[in-house]
């Protein structure tokens with residue numbers, strides 16, 4: 133009798149199974165002015181020889197008026213780059229190693245008023261064995277949760293008062309976003325949580341073609357990639373990230389770590405040749 137293959141092990145992640153409850157703003161929160169957050173990722177979550185050295189996410193947070201301005205800037209870039217109307221503009225397809233285009237994109241977006249950015253970026257080589265980086269789903273969940281926390285803190289302390297926020301993560305191939313939703317749900321149920329989950333008006337994973345702002349988030353992800361992902365000669369280019377530095381959320385005088393969260397620690401970012409904050413107070 134041939135041996136049967138053993139059954140696959142049951143996922144040990146608590147987020148792998150269970151009910152999914154939508155995040156909905158209560159009546160008082162639903163009265164607050166609105167924000168939208170569009171999040172895109174850069175790099176992959178793998179740990180093999182062909183995997184990216186970094187995995188990061190860029191969140192673009194906008195009020196409705198800033199979203200109009202950002203979409204106008206996007207239309208300008210699409211026109212200038214000749215992006216076909218049949219597809220989204222993307223860092224990969226329209227810019228990548230074209231320095232003039234990257235420069236044009238970063239200077240154009242840097243001039244858009246009212247954009248607030250959150251960045252989380254992980255140096256995979258510095259993650260120890262046994263950490264969240266070992267499992268691609270956990271890796272995504274932990275990174276996305278660091279972004280979510282920072283988006284919600286930004287909404288909570290928004291200039292002029294608290295805001296409700298519609299959150300749209302970019303859909304990632306071969307990732308089950310329901311697992312991430314449950315992961316957030318478990319975090320929100322913790323009595324120790326200091327994250328204002330109540331400000332979420334909606335939470336979704338969307339395709340790159342659904343919202344124009346996802347294209348904007350993709351470009352901001354490209355600036356992050358350039359700054360942290362060494363090229364074939366080992367160099368990083370922080371020029372574009374520096375152009376948009378003023379748009380990254382600041383706290384206590386610096387972007388680290390509520391606006392820019394380098395993982396596993398901020399020394400990695402502070403040691404970059406382009407890092408613009410030599411006397412950084414951020415831990």
Ligand SMILES: [Zn+2]
Pocket residue numbers: 385386387388409411412413414
């Ligand atoms: Zn600093």
